[in-house]
Amino acid sequence: MKHISILVTPQSNMTCVDLPHRAFMGVNGILQQQQKEPIFKVELVGLKKEVKMQNGRFTIHPDCLASSIKKTDLIIIPAFDGDVHQELEQGKDFVPWIISQYKKGAEVSSLCVGTFLLASTGLLKGKSCSTHWRAENIFKKMFPEVELTTNKVITDEHGICTSGGALSSANLVLYLIEKYAGREIALLSSKIFQVDIDRFSQSPFIIFEGQKDHEDEQIKQAQHYIEENYREKINVEELTSMLALSRRNLERRFKKATANTIVEYMQRVKVEAVKKYLETGRKNVNELMYEVGYNDTKSFRNIFKKYTGLSPVEYRNKYNKETLVIG
Numbered sequence: 001m002k003h004i005s006i007l008v009t010p011q012s013n014m015t016c017v018d019l020p021h022r023a024f025m026g027v028n029g030i031l032q033q034q035q036k037e038p039i040f041k042v043e044l045v046g047l048k049k050e051v052k053m054q055n056g057r058f059t060i061h062p063d064c065l066a067s068s069i070k071k072t073d074l075i076i077i078p079a080f081d082g083d084v085h086q087e088l089e090q091g092k093d094f095v096p097w098i099i100s101q102y103k104k105g106a107e108v109s110s111l112c113v114g115t116f117l118l119a120s121t122g123l124l125k126g127k128s129c130s131t132h133w134r135a136e137n138i139f140k141k142m143f144p145e146v147e148l149t150t151n152k153v154i155t156d157e158h159g160i161c162t163s164g165g166a167l168s169s170a171n172l173v174l175y176l177i178e179k180y181a182g183r184e185i186a187l188l189s190s191k192i193f194q195v196d197i198d199r200f201s202q203s204p205f206i207i208f209e210g211q212k213d214h215e216d217e218q219i220k221q222a223q224h225y226i227e228e229n230y231r232e233k234i235n236v237e238e239l240t241s242m243l244a245l246s247r248r249n250l251e252r253r254f255k256k257a258t259a260n261t262i263v264e265y266m267q268r269v270k271v272e273a274v275k276k277y278l279e280t281g282r283k284n285v286n287e288l289m290y291e292v293g294y295n296d297t298k299s300f301r302n303i304f305k306k307y308t309g310l311s312p313v314e315y316r317n318k319y320n321k322e323t324l325v326i327g
Helices: 014-033 084-103 112-120 133-142 166-181 183-193 217-228 236-243 247-258 262-280 285-291 297-308 312-319 321-326
Strands: 002-007 040-046 051-053 058-060 074-077 107-110 154-157 160-163
Touching: 002 014, 002 084, 014 040, 014 166, 014 183, 074 084, 074 112, 084 107, 084 112, 084 133, 107 112, 112 133, 112 160, 154 166, 160 166, 166 183, 217 236, 217 247, 217 262, 236 247, 236 262, 247 262, 262 285, 262 297, 262 312, 285 297, 285 312, 297 312
Parallel strands: 002 040, 002 074, 074 107, 107 160
Antiparallel strands: 051 058, 154 160
16 A cells, blocks of 8 residues: 655645545545555645644644654645745755655655755755746746756656646646556546646746846846847847847856846747737737747747747637637
């Protein structure tokens, strides 16, 4: 029987605590209906016997304390609500226990921004992970040694799994069910919970918001210039001349401040503009391509798909209001 430990802190997101608990217990129920033995032992694990959540609105009594668990098979770190630093402070006593269990062979999974607590253990160093795309900038700033891939809904590397946004945590839970209980049970669970079992990318949902939470005023000036002139073909030399900086210095400072290269930033600003047009307007893709300064259709489509996971036409069909109404 697989022992699953779902961690609980005062800031834990209630949905992300209940979802895996309900899903794994649901698998046990399915197996019992098939006259089979349950395969999961699911426990809520805390640092205290009583955990007050959401400023005292709810109280959870964990099934056990982390200190009482000598060996578990899977640790699930839920997403949290509120301040990142407060969550890390409240969950810091879980860290040595998580590390110890991982070294004993346990797998560790984080849901959405639960990745922050996972990263604080050091277990993600040199590995790839995912989290909610809105947390991308602060995560990269806090954990530069971790390879963040926000385009992915799920990552699985050396017994450590992560997921994207909070609701896409359901995809990771289904992935884990398939891993431990098999494809047939996972498919049945996906139908019961009405969740797409094979969704792998959160790229279509990402809204690019340029990272401006830094103190480099010259780089902010460059960012504003790019955003205000996205219709033009801006080159790096133009920015170096405007800011009186060497190319090497500008590129180094830009990447440090924004977590993007200058070229990536330009591309993402242009793609974000096209996305908005595709969601609301009727202009064709070539017209929009020219409007944001591209002439090469193939190059533009490749860049658009790189950041959204969809072609421009697929994106319009998925998100344009008129298309949805007609469909």
